[in-house]
Amino acid sequence: MAVGAGRRRPSPGLRELLRVPGGERVDLTAYDTRATPGGPGAPKDKAAALEAVARSAQRLAGLQERLYAASTTGDRRRVLLVLQGMDTSGKGGTIKHVIGLFNPSGCRIRAFKAPTPEERKHDFLWRVRRALPEPGEIGIFDRSHYEDVLIARVHQLAAHRELGHRYELINRFEQELADDGVTLVKVFLHLGYEEQRDRLLARLDHPDKHWKFSAADIDERALWPDYRAAYEVALRRCSTDTAPWYLVPADRKWYRNWAIGTLLLEHLEALDPAYPAGGFDLEKSRKRLLEGA
């Protein structure tokens, strides 16, 4: 790994490598869910990834602190990690293992489930707007407004015309967020069909994991091709220059964690937030403290 002038980068441009080209037809079957693009080791391996993630913890937390500090003097920048993927693709695991590296004070995590009666009274972006990170924070969406073009499309929860309009509404919404200082990091956890079966079976095998399982998960699994098609449309239409989608192969948990940690690191380093100068007289304050105050 190259060592730069004072600042190491874990990988040159994972953002470029994982970015889904917008506007073009997306064929998810062409992406290997077990792949490890840009992976840290040579040969790319688990141990190197685990080590790299652990090593990045301090830098991630340091950048997060600078981002937060900058917000105290008016910098409105913040990061919003959007996690989408099929059941068991590792949204929760990512939060535990990657977001767990940050200072929890500055993280605003929201899991989106089926809309509540109150949420249904509003447009689909209403509940999302209420869960956005404040300036200086790292926001994390476990599922998001994209459910409204995924499950909503698969189960036809809205009129065809309305659904078709939502992609454009999402793009406008995300542009608006970007204009207000939000760096969107949209991650699609690309899981294999076989791997999902293994993970669901593992849930059945462990009584401690039964609470995570529902028979409805198998019903949803039967709709796999429909979900894939819905994802393909969402990725094509909403991977924009402003807010690109990143496709992270998700069969290997160690790769998933490494890749998302690295994506966050690259984005935070690009933001390069700075500690603000203090708004006080340093010598006067020191003197007051030393002279007994």
Add this chain to the structure above:
Amino acid sequence: MAVGAGRRRPSPGLRELLRVPGGERVDLTAYDTRATPGGPGAPKDKAAALEAVARSAQRLAGLQERLYAASTTGDRRRVLLVLQGMDTSGKGGTIKHVIGLFNPSGCRIRAFKAPTPEERKHDFLWRVRRALPEPGEIGIFDRSHYEDVLIARVHQLAAHRELGHRYELINRFEQELADDGVTLVKVFLHLGYEEQRDRLLARLDHPDKHWKFSAADIDERALWPDYRAAYEVALRRCSTDTAPWYLVPADRKWYRNWAIGTLLLEHLEALDPAYPAGGFDLEKSRKRLLEGA
């Protein structure tokens, strides 16, 4: 350290040791802020505490997961850690180092600052009610409704009569929370006056910490005896059987982290949440998955 029948406890009853007796006069000058009551080592030392905290991480996260899992089938129990203490007493550090041991998904953290114009329109408990943990979560208040009998008392931000009434309102509120499954863990971080000076000076010495400092911090420091008196009244009047206050000497950060981690562990172990049984037919589900679904 004694090893029990399968489950180790880090300390027998730190809850008892640190609990502030309610109803009795409290004299904070009688509590040594550098003390390490119940500390883990013999001799009580930093290395043992750091090791104990690291070792407890898995148990804390495991209990948290069980608490969350139980909530998915209707268990309304949750934990609310309330952190109070003078500036620099370590509320933020506790969240970073102790709450950082939990899965961030299940933590709901709220820092209370000066009330916003909207918050001022409501009674002082309004904003607190909106920030409560949901069932299964660990809530963390960085400052809390107690500010309304602390800074509000020191700066006379409310009428004398109104202030006097708030202790009773707080006790009723906390009883109501307890009745709804909330285990309150109220921690007063007891910092020394000298130690605060050293910590404020350290902020001045490090440009990276200037953003945490304000000249107003020194003005507040000048009101130290008033704050101490306000804390003494709050501890006396609001350390109840339902929701006792714990006094944690806070000059030593390693002790503070160990003590709060241990208090949380003891409370979670007492709750002893259980993974719920799955609401599905295990064999049928397994068969469906194996037969190609």
